[in-house]
Amino acid sequence: MSAFVRLTVLLCLSFTGLxxxxxxxxxxxxxxxAPQDYDNIHVERIxxxxxxxxxxxxxxxxxxxxxHEYHTETxxxxxxxxxxxxxxxxxxxxxxxxxxxxxxxxxxxxxxxxKALKVVSVQAPExxxxxxxxxxx
Numbered sequence: 001m002s003a004f005v006r007l008t009v010l011l012c013l014s015f016t017g018l019x020x021x022x023x024x025x026x027x028x029x030x031x032x033x034a035p036q037d038y039d040n041i042h043v044e045r046i047x048x049x050x051x052x053x054x055x056x057x058x059x060x061x062x063x064x065x066x067x068h069e070y071h072t073e074t075x076x077x078x079x080x081x082x083x084x085x086x087x088x089x090x091x092x093x094x095x096x097x098x099x100x101x102x103x104x105x106x107x108x109x110x111x112x113x114x115k116a117l118k119v120v121s122v123q124a125p126e127x128x129x130x131x132x133x134x135x136x137x
Contacts, residue, residue, distance in 0.1 A: 034058040053127040065108040073101040080117035
């Protein structure tokens with residue numbers, strides 16, 4: 001490798017340390033608990049920008065059938081067990097499961113466990129609460 005190439009690589013690597021990289025955060029959802037007094041669903045926003053929104057969600061009973069007209073949703077189950085409908089399919093979900101929900105796909109969830117279902121939900125692009133459409137069965 002020539003001296004010029006080595007110098008170029010070194011300069012590029014050193015510039016990445018000057019605040020030009022993405023901000024990162026470490027977040028431990030396992031330590032978060034919901035308040036005692038919520039009825040069915042409790043939501044905490046973790047992060048949001050124009051590209052995506054991330055929420056920590058607890059569901060005691062259910063989330064009724066709905067879809068998102070402009071968003072994909074990715075869900076990671078942290079605690080609990082539930083029956084989830086995604087489109088025409090129904091399946092049991094539990095801790096460690098990763099669920100991918102495409103745009104305009106009807107989905108719902110009904111908790112099976114004695115404690116609330118606890119999930120991380122990532123929606124892209126940013127969720128502003130305007131594209132949720134409730135579906136009557």
